[in-house]
Amino acid sequence: MKTFGGKVLFLDRADINTDEIIPAKYLTEITKEAMKPNLLEDLKLAGFDRQRDIAGKRVVVTRENFGCGSSREHAPWAFEVNDITAVIAPSFARIFRQNMYNCGMLALELPAATIDHLFAACAGKETTMAIDVGTGVIQVEAAGFSDTIAFSLQGFDAALVQAGGWVEYADSHY
């Protein structure tokens, strides 16, 4: 099982698509590592500076319908090679969400009000999240802010995270 939690990258925009996460021209790369410098290269988000903002982050908190567009699993891989293994949003595009769990990573849905609250309280501050998939608890810490958020990881999603991905799960079941 992968490890989850650490410093948080806030991306304050809905409908961030997979072309923004990793442009198609990098889909010719043979290794996942080769995509590391190109994560979020075409993101249209005022104030976002790729060089400054990605380093050291392990969790992304963002808005509705994250990962819409292409089916490219290169999007989760580009996060994975940057050591970001969890994305938290009110909702995800179906294929991106499934790709995350298929790779044994987290795409956690939290209520929009909770996400609003996190942006209001933490965005712009150095924020960390400890994510415990066993108990379903996120411990959030930022300057002058501390919160505990419960989440539900069940059924197929939990099984894929435990198994380390869908290939391992499917090969032992079918």
Add this chain to the structure above:
Amino acid sequence: MGKTIAEKIFDSHQVDEPFSGTRVIRLDAVFCHEITTPTAITDLMARGKDRVFDPSKIKAVIDHVSPAKDSKTAEQGKVLRDWARRHGIKDFFDIGRNGVCHAIFPEKGFVRPGYTIIMGDSHTCTHGAFGAFAAGVGTTDLEVGILKGVCAFKPPKTMKFVLSGKLPDGVYAKDVILFIIGNIGVNGATNMIMEFTGPVIDAMGMDSRMTLCNMAIEAGATCGICNPDMITVDYLWPFIRDEFASKQEACAAYGAVASDAEAQYEKIHEFDVSGLEPMMTFDYRPDNVKPVRELAGAPVDQVYIGSCTNGRLEDLRIAATVLKGHKIHDSVRGILSPATPLIYRQAHDEGLIKIFMDAGFCVTNPTCGACLGMSNGVLAPGEVCASTTNRNFYGRMGKGGMVHLMSPATAAATAVAGSIINSALYKGGK
């Protein structure tokens, strides 16, 4: 209680329900191309599982970058080619015989009503036009599909679209789907199937139905779907004539998979298309849609006609009708990519290619290249493309470029004018 077509397909293909809300279904076909499949192949090899569940159910094509543009894309093609040979995958389409995946696979008769299909490509939803459940997936789902012939999905929920009225002249399936996406939004059908019904669909040919279903993903949908009918049977007849005594018998058999009248839907949208105008996108989201009239006059640098959305024969015929007797504007680069060799040949034999070339279009071989900024028509920063493709994301056709999505008719008229224009102005040609 009645069932939707998607529910019937899931019920007949289910192999497991490991958890509530997760259904593992058997796959009738796994489609592959050279961008997302090689990583699945190399991962299977690394795991010591270089196997395929059934070589006759795997179809592969090199389409995204063809011919290869550099060493990396040549390597991707080689990995797919070697793998197809190694496993006896007979339906593998290399250059000279290759076409855009979502055009060539239906053309070969690989998509049938009631089928389940996955591919590592989001526009796999196109194949729902035949009454199949077809979904785009990532590389891991593809890998398991190749190895085990199964895929996991949430139980199908369906949003129904009832399209009534009659499409006005100059308004096509592309305008309809842009209008719908503009109406429900890029997140409007996430985790749902968009079922297209009504007299407008009943009157549509397969090319138009594929255009409609192709863009379901742009509203977040898992699949677009049309119920099979005699138009579906007519298209498939060369491939199924040995299976059925008559077209009527085929139509009746396929009809069994169609949605029941009393099926339950998550939501039903009803639109009368009689007053619909030609539509196009602006900005960088496929749900930013306006009538072409409102954006008329905006200059463009390139016009692209092709792709899995609008690179089929019907599209080329429509564009040629607009172009006939005209030259494209001096400031515009016109690029046509017929989606398959058969379409290219038919367009040649009908004289359509001559019309495009006389107008000043460059005609490329079948490939996806330009649509996703890979090859054969990449934009420079600040350039604008009027395009019959499916995505206008920032940087989609080249870093810093702008893409306006529209019908082949609007794109052709825009090529002549040099700026956005409604094709009605060119009706009938000179």
